[in-house]
Amino acid sequence: MRAEAAEPSVAALLDEVRSLVVAARDRGQSPSYLMLAPAAYDTVAACRATDRRIGAPMTVLGLEIVRSDDSAAPPRVF
Amino acid sequence: MLSREENELLTRVCGDAPMGQVLRRYWLPALLSDEVAEPDGAPVPVRLLGEDLVAFRDTKGRVGLVDERCPHRLASLVIGRNEDCGLTCIYHGWKFDVTGACVDMPTEPEGFGFKNRIRIAAYPTREAGGMVWTYMGPPESEPPFPAFGWTALPREQRGIIKIGIRANYLQTVEGAIDSAHSWFLHRGSSRDWEKRFAVSQDQSPKLEAEDTAYGFRYAAIRKPLENPDTTKYVRVTLFALPSTAFIPPPLNADLPAHTQIFVPLDDDHTMLFDVFHSQNGTPVDEAELRRGLHAQPGVDLDADWFRHARRENRWQQDRAAMRDGSWTGIKGFQNQDIAAQESMGRVVDRSREHLGTSDVAVIRMRRRMLETVRRLRAGEPLVGQDAPIAYERLASEQRLIPIDQPWQTVGAHAGEYAAT
Numbered sequence: 001m002r003a004e005a006a007e008p009s010v011a012a013l014l015d016e017v018r019s020l021v022v023a024a025r026d027r028g029q030s031p032s033y034l035m036l037a038p039a040a041y042d043t044v045a046a047c048r049a050t051d052r053r054i055g056a057p058m059t060v061l062g063l064e065i066v067r068s069d070d071s072a073a074p075p076r077v078f
Numbered sequence: 079m080l081s082r083e084e085n086e087l088l089t090r091v092c093g094d095a096p097m098g099q100v101l102r103r104y105w106l107p108a109l110l111s112d113e114v115a116e117p118d119g120a121p122v123p124v125r126l127l128g129e130d131l132v133a134f135r136d137t138k139g140r141v142g143l144v145d146e147r148c149p150h151r152l153a154s155l156v157i158g159r160n161e162d163c164g165l166t167c168i169y170h171g172w173k174f175d176v177t178g179a180c181v182d183m184p185t186e187p188e189g190f191g192f193k194n195r196i197r198i199a200a201y202p203t204r205e206a207g208g209m210v211w212t213y214m215g216p217p218e219s220e221p222p223f224p225a226f227g228w229t230a231l232p233r234e235q236r237g238i239i240k241i242g243i244r245a246n247y248l249q250t251v252e253g254a255i256d257s258a259h260s261w262f263l264h265r266g267s268s269r270d271w272e273k274r275f276a277v278s279q280d281q282s283p284k285l286e287a288e289d290t291a292y293g294f295r296y297a298a299i300r301k302p303l304e305n306p307d308t309t310k311y312v313r314v315t316l317f318a319l320p321s322t323a324f325i326p327p328p329l330n331a332d333l334p335a336h337t338q339i340f341v342p343l344d345d346d347h348t349m350l351f352d353v354f355h356s357q358n359g360t361p362v363d364e365a366e367l368r369r370g371l372h373a374q375p376g377v378d379l380d381a382d383w384f385r386h387a388r389r390e391n392r393w394q395q396d397r398a399a400m401r402d403g404s405w406t407g408i409k410g411f412q413n414q415d416i417a418a419q420e421s422m423g424r425v426v427d428r429s430r431e432h433l434g435t436s437d438v439a440v441i442r443m444r445r446r447m448l449e450t451v452r453r454l455r456a457g458e459p460l461v462g463q464d465a466p467i468a469y470e471r472l473a474s475e476q477r478l479i480p481i482d483q484p485w486q487t488v489g490a491h492a493g494e495y496a497a498t
Contacts, residue, residue: 010081011444014433021435047079047429060079061435 008040010047013075017061020077031077034063040075041067080428080444088447089246089425091342092128096451098342101127102215103460104320105223106341107351108203109133109210110240114141121165123156125343127214131201132156134176137163141210142176145198174198207231208238209351221462224318224469228337228355235356237334237364239373242349242384243416246425247321247342248447250350253415254323254338255315255439257285257298263414265405270328277329277478278302278311285435286485287442291495292462292472293317294446296439297485302478313476314489317443319450319461324474331357335474346424349383352412372410385416393417467495 017034024031036044044065048058057064063077080088091098106126113122114135121134123146130146132155146154148167155174159166164181166173172193173182178200183193201212202220207229213220228236243250253259261281264271280300287296293316300311316324321342327335334354341349354362368374379385387394393408395417400407408414433441450461458464475489 009084009448010079011084011441011448014079014441015445018435018438018441043081044079047081050430059432061433 008043010043013040013044014061017063017075017077020075021061021063024077031063033066033078034060035066035068035073035076035078037068037071037073037075039071041065079431079433082427082429084444084448085425085428087451088444089248090345091247092344096454097447098127099215100447100450100454100460101320101342102213103219103454103463104215104221105204105211105213106320107209107339107349108143108212108341110238110351111141111205111208111210114210118160121156121158121160123154125347126212127342128344129199129214131199132158132165133203133210134160134165136165136176137161140176141203141205142174142178142200143203143210143212144174144176144178144200147198148172148174149196149198174200176200176203207353208233208236221460222466224322224467226322226337226472227470228335228353230470231355234361235359237354237362237367239352239354239368239371239412240349240383241352241373241379241412241416242343242347242382243340243419244347244384244388244424245416245419245422246345247340247348249419249422249426250340250348250415251317251321251323251443252440253419254325254340255296255317255443256437257283257296257313257315257439258436259418263406263418264411266403267406267411267414270330270333273329274476276303280311282436283313285438287438288486289442289446290316291465292467292469293319294439294442295474295489296442297488299485308481309478310481310485311476311478312485312488314474314485315439316472316474316489317439317446318469318472319446324472326474326476327357329476332360333357334360334362350412350416370410372413378410378413385413387413387417389420393420 051058108124114133117135117137117139121132124131124133131143132146133143135141148155150170150172153167153169155165158168164173164175171184175181178197180193180196186192201214204211278300283298283300285298287294295314295316298313302309302311313326321340323338325336335357336354339351343349354367356362372378396407406414408417453460
């Protein structure tokens with residue numbers, strides 16, 4: 001998914017993020033955060049109302065999401 | 079996780095829903111051939127994609143699948159007379175053949191010709207592998223029939239478990255391709271369990287998926303107990319659109335392999351056709367399968383193939399058995415799956431779920447299904463329909479391979495059917 005897409009696909013985002021996580025693990029890394037462009041972040045946040053209400057972190061595939069200032073930034077794990 | 083919009087798009091199958099239109103572009107099992115075994119026998123109600131239909135075998139042995147309602151006053155043809163190559167409504171005698179043509183209308187004047195101007199919806203049927211299949215899409219878009227290898231096996235080498243599930247089809251498909259759950263939900267239930275457990279006890283396999291022309295396949299790659307530095311244990315599962323999962327066959331070749339096909343009856347109900355097929359010619363005892371899997375019609379299942387066990391009776395879970403070693407307290411491999419799937423609710427809200435990286439197959443399947451919806455909307459060939467596929471060659475597999483060997487070499491179709 002390109003972060004600047006008008007209607008970000010969560011299904012595509014998950015597939016891409018999973019690949020990023022696997023690649024990171026193959027490099028011996030263990031990422032904890034996922035940085036998303038504003039549109040993607042907002043789409044995910046809309047799915048996480050319950051988590052926000054109960055004070056749980058908003059996550060995708062176990063990674064806590066972080067909002068990027070760059071509207072064109074691709075997803076990045078770190 | 080899906081957005082609510084994506085969840086709706088993937089799960090709704092009735093009426094003009096896009097996914098329903100996608101599903102209509104593929105051949106689907108409608109019922110067992112045994113349900114309409116005799117010419118001029120009793121008609122059988124069939125619900126598919128939100129449509130109420132009736133199946134019947136006519137005098138010549140042809141199987142018709144037509145609208146359940148007589149178009150006159152909408153009485154049910156399930157209670158109609160099946161004789162002389164047609165189904166006759168018992169209310170006023172209107173009669174229809176397997177093509178949906180009205181062949182008799184005794185209440186109207188003979189020369190009026192009304193019967194020539196009326197018909198009922200009728201879908202083409204084809205019998206293969208002990209099932210009656212149908213295609214419900216536009217005639218000009220009818221794809222080749224997916225003649226899976228097991229459809230050619232003799233009757234005694236296959237057995238079919240048919241079970242209704244009170245949940246949306248997507249939940250059931252996701253269960254079939256979710257490799258990780260078998261180590262928990264089915265602990266101790268599989269007849270192949272001990273053999274698998276002897277090969278590997280790795281509960282967090284490395285999972286990889288690869289798109290194919292028919293859908294996708296994925297591998298669960300585990301460290302074996304023996305020679306973990308030089309070999310790996312690979313289980314490859316295939317998913318053929320729209321809803322067929324090829325489960326890796328048991329390591330014991332005397333046990334049958336099985337292929338699961340999930341057919342949406344409507345948004346809230348699914349029919350599982352679980353096809354067990356011999357790996358090496360060993361006969362498959364269908365009656366014994368149904369007994370062993372606690373899926374016997376009239377005993378475990380009601381007249382519509384749904385389990386007596388359901389939410390209202392907590393799926394007949396046996397807590398005492400759980401204390402005595404049963405993981406689930408639920409008897410029957412499929413019943414364990416069904417309890418988990420039904421417990422999620424009829425159409426689960428996936429915006430609330432928290433998938434992990436082990437859910438690769440679920441993630442990939444959703445993306446492939448959404449891709450298929452996109453193709454339908456764009457007027458492009460659907461997944462599995464843009465190139466010939468030798469469905470008879472598709473097979474899942476599990477085995478030990480050298481650690482440097484690509485997992486893609488596992489499976490009978492290795493190297494074929496790259497995705498487009």
